[in-house]
Amino acid sequence: MNFAFFSTRRTFLVICLFLFTKSLIFAQTSRVLVFSKTKGWKHSCIPFSIKAIQKLGQENSFMVDTTTNSALFSDQNLQKYQAVIFNNTTGDVLNNEQQAAFERYIQASGGFVGIHSATDTEYAWPWYGELVGAYFGSHPNNSNIRKASIDVTDNQHISTAHLPARWERTDEWYSFKYFYHGIKPLAFLDENTYEGGTNGGNHPIAWFHEYDGGRAFYTANGHTDESYSEPLYLQHLLGGIKYAIGNANALDYSKSYSKAVPEENRFEKTVLVNDLNNPMELAIAKDGRIFFTELAGNLSVFNTKTNEHKLIHRFPLVMKGGTGLIGITLDPNFEQNQWVYLYYSPPIEGEPILFNLSRFTISKNNVLDLSSEKVLLQVPVQINSGSHHGGSLAFDKNGNLFLSTGDGTTPFPSDGYAPLDERKDEKYYSMDAQRSAANTNDLKGKILRIHPEKDGTYTIPQGNMFPKGNQTKPEIFAMGCRNPYRIAINPETSTVYWGEIGPDAGEDKIRGPRGYDEFNQAKKPGFYGWPYFVGNNFPYSEWDFETATAGPKYDVEKPTNNSPNNTGLTKLPPAVAPIIWYPYSLSPDFPELGLGGRSAMAGEFYTYDKNSTSKTKIPEYYNGALFVFEMKITLEVKSLCQLMEILEDLLT
Incomplete structure (x- = not known):
C-alpha cells in the first residue's frame, strides 16, 4: 500500500517535471543575437547593456547570444535568430557579403532592434539607413548627457504602453540628419527641455x-551605463525586442532576394581619351569602335582593339547659347547599313537657331559621307536659351528613335525658380518655359519618339502623347522637361529613363521650392511637371514678374498653361512624379546620393553575357541595372588671367 503510493507519487513528479521542461523548451525557442561591434566611438555602456539583455532573456524566456564577430552574419548562422540587436554599434561593421546576408535575413521575416548609436552605423549602406530609420546628426556637448522630457505619443505599442505620457530621463540626446519616411514614431523628444537639439518640433526618439x-x-535612448538599471527604460527595450521577435515563426528564406554588392576594389577606371572639348555623348558599335561627340563640333572614334583615337570630322556650327554637336546613336542595324544619327546645330544666320536630327553613313574605316545626310527633323531654339538643349539619342527594341530636348529657356532672371515670365516685351520671350516645356505645340522640353524610315523620313509610332492636330506635336512622347540631358532605354521593356537637370534655388520660398535634380521614368506618355513643379511634384506659385508677388500654387492634378506665349493646349494632364529627386543638400528621401552634385544623367542599361570571355566584363550582380551618373568638369588653371578667361567663356 505504501509502496504503491510512493510509486504513484514518483510517477506524478516525473510527469510534472517533464511537462515543465517541455514548456520551458517551447517558451525558449525564441533566440536573439546581440551584436556590439564598433568601428568608431565605443560606448562604455556596452557591457551593461549586454548583461541587461541577458537578464531580460532569462526573465522572459528568450535565449541571448552575444558577439562582436561580423563573420556570424551569414545565412547559416542568422537563421537561428528571431531578432538581431545592433547594440551601440558604430561605423562600418559589415562587409558587402555580410550586408547581403543580413538583408536576406530581414527579407525572410527576421527582426531588428537598434539601440542608441545603431544610427551612427553604416552610413554608406542605404538599405540599412531605411531599416534603422534614421542617421545620427549631432548631440549636445559639454556636457553631452542631460535631462530632457519625452512625449510618448503611442501608448498602445508593447514598448511604450507602460510609459507615462511625459517621460523625463537623463541621457545623451541624438538629433538626426535623415529620417526614413516609413517609420512609425512612438515618442518625440521635447527640444524645449534641453539645449542642443536640431530637429525642432519633429524629433522622433523611438519608433518601429x-x-x-x-x-x-x-x-535612441541607452547611452548611459545607468540606463540599463532603469526599470522604465528596460521595459521599453524589452517591448522593442518582443516586437522584433514577433510570433517566433521559422524564417522563410524563399522570400529573400538580396545579393552581395561587388567590392569597389574590383573595379578600375581606364581613361581612353584625355583633353576633350566638352564631350557630349557616345555610341558603341559591336566591333569595338566607340564614337563620340564634342560640343565644339568634333565627331571622333576610339578603337578599343587598337587603342587608337581618330577625329572623323569637325562640323561647322552655330556656337551660341550652348548649341553645337550634342547627340549621337547608331542605327539598330549599324553593322549592315553603317548609319549614324547626330543632333547638331549647322551654320545659320539670325534666329531661331535650328538643331538638325540627321542621319549619316560612316564607313568601316571611319570616313563620314557628308553627302549622305538625311535631315529627319529640326528643332528651333533661341540664342538666349540658357544652354538647355538636351540632345540625347537612343533606340528602343522596336526601332523607335528617342530624342531629348531641353526647354531652351534662360534661367537667370528667375533667381533659380521657375521661369514663368509672361511680360509682353520680346526680350522676355525666352524667359518663359511655358512657351516650350509646357507647350503641346512645341518640340522643346520634351522626349520625342519617331520611327526612322529607310528613305530618311520618319513615321509616328502608335502610342505617343498626342495625335497630329492644330495645337499638338505628334512626335511628343513625354513633356514638361527642363533639361533631360541624357536618356537611356531599357532594352527589354523600351521604358525610357532620363536625368533631369533642375534649377538652382537654394531654399524654399513663397515663390516655390528649392532646386532639385530628378531621375524620371516613362513607361507611357505623360506630363512631367516643368515649369510648374519640380522634385516630388513640389508646386511653384504663379509668380508675377512685374510686381514680384506670388499668386496661387499650381495644381498638380489640373495644371493649366495660360501663358500668352503658349501656342498649344491650355489644359495639361496631371503631373507625373519622378522616381528620384534630390537637392544640393542631403536628401531626406535619398541620402545615398550625398551632398553637392547636381547634374543628373541616365547612362546605360547593362546586360550580362555569361558566355562572354571578356576579362573586364561587369559582374552578373548588375544585370538589368541602369547606370546613372553626374557630369564632373575639371579645369586646369595656371594663372589668374586664365581663370578670368575661363569664367568669361562660361558666362557668355
Missing part, C-alpha cells in the same frame, strides 16, 4: 516599422 519583409524597432 515593418521593412522589406521584417520588423524593426529603434530607440
Whole structure:
C-alpha cells in the first residue's frame, strides 16, 4: 500500500517535471543575437547593456547570444535568430557579403532592434539607413548627457504602453540628419527641455516599422551605463525586442532576394581619351569602335582593339547659347547599313537657331559621307536659351528613335525658380518655359519618339502623347522637361529613363521650392511637371514678374498653361512624379546620393553575357541595372588671367 503510493507519487513528479521542461523548451525557442561591434566611438555602456539583455532573456524566456564577430552574419548562422540587436554599434561593421546576408535575413521575416548609436552605423549602406530609420546628426556637448522630457505619443505599442505620457530621463540626446519616411514614431523628444537639439518640433526618439519583409524597432535612448538599471527604460527595450521577435515563426528564406554588392576594389577606371572639348555623348558599335561627340563640333572614334583615337570630322556650327554637336546613336542595324544619327546645330544666320536630327553613313574605316545626310527633323531654339538643349539619342527594341530636348529657356532672371515670365516685351520671350516645356505645340522640353524610315523620313509610332492636330506635336512622347540631358532605354521593356537637370534655388520660398535634380521614368506618355513643379511634384506659385508677388500654387492634378506665349493646349494632364529627386543638400528621401552634385544623367542599361570571355566584363550582380551618373568638369588653371578667361567663356 505504501509502496504503491510512493510509486504513484514518483510517477506524478516525473510527469510534472517533464511537462515543465517541455514548456520551458517551447517558451525558449525564441533566440536573439546581440551584436556590439564598433568601428568608431565605443560606448562604455556596452557591457551593461549586454548583461541587461541577458537578464531580460532569462526573465522572459528568450535565449541571448552575444558577439562582436561580423563573420556570424551569414545565412547559416542568422537563421537561428528571431531578432538581431545592433547594440551601440558604430561605423562600418559589415562587409558587402555580410550586408547581403543580413538583408536576406530581414527579407525572410527576421527582426531588428537598434539601440542608441545603431544610427551612427553604416552610413554608406542605404538599405540599412531605411531599416534603422534614421542617421545620427549631432548631440549636445559639454556636457553631452542631460535631462530632457519625452512625449510618448503611442501608448498602445508593447514598448511604450507602460510609459507615462511625459517621460523625463537623463541621457545623451541624438538629433538626426535623415529620417526614413516609413517609420512609425512612438515618442518625440521635447527640444524645449534641453539645449542642443536640431530637429525642432519633429524629433522622433523611438519608433518601429515593418521593412522589406521584417520588423524593426529603434530607440535612441541607452547611452548611459545607468540606463540599463532603469526599470522604465528596460521595459521599453524589452517591448522593442518582443516586437522584433514577433510570433517566433521559422524564417522563410524563399522570400529573400538580396545579393552581395561587388567590392569597389574590383573595379578600375581606364581613361581612353584625355583633353576633350566638352564631350557630349557616345555610341558603341559591336566591333569595338566607340564614337563620340564634342560640343565644339568634333565627331571622333576610339578603337578599343587598337587603342587608337581618330577625329572623323569637325562640323561647322552655330556656337551660341550652348548649341553645337550634342547627340549621337547608331542605327539598330549599324553593322549592315553603317548609319549614324547626330543632333547638331549647322551654320545659320539670325534666329531661331535650328538643331538638325540627321542621319549619316560612316564607313568601316571611319570616313563620314557628308553627302549622305538625311535631315529627319529640326528643332528651333533661341540664342538666349540658357544652354538647355538636351540632345540625347537612343533606340528602343522596336526601332523607335528617342530624342531629348531641353526647354531652351534662360534661367537667370528667375533667381533659380521657375521661369514663368509672361511680360509682353520680346526680350522676355525666352524667359518663359511655358512657351516650350509646357507647350503641346512645341518640340522643346520634351522626349520625342519617331520611327526612322529607310528613305530618311520618319513615321509616328502608335502610342505617343498626342495625335497630329492644330495645337499638338505628334512626335511628343513625354513633356514638361527642363533639361533631360541624357536618356537611356531599357532594352527589354523600351521604358525610357532620363536625368533631369533642375534649377538652382537654394531654399524654399513663397515663390516655390528649392532646386532639385530628378531621375524620371516613362513607361507611357505623360506630363512631367516643368515649369510648374519640380522634385516630388513640389508646386511653384504663379509668380508675377512685374510686381514680384506670388499668386496661387499650381495644381498638380489640373495644371493649366495660360501663358500668352503658349501656342498649344491650355489644359495639361496631371503631373507625373519622378522616381528620384534630390537637392544640393542631403536628401531626406535619398541620402545615398550625398551632398553637392547636381547634374543628373541616365547612362546605360547593362546586360550580362555569361558566355562572354571578356576579362573586364561587369559582374552578373548588375544585370538589368541602369547606370546613372553626374557630369564632373575639371579645369586646369595656371594663372589668374586664365581663370578670368575661363569664367568669361562660361558666362557668355
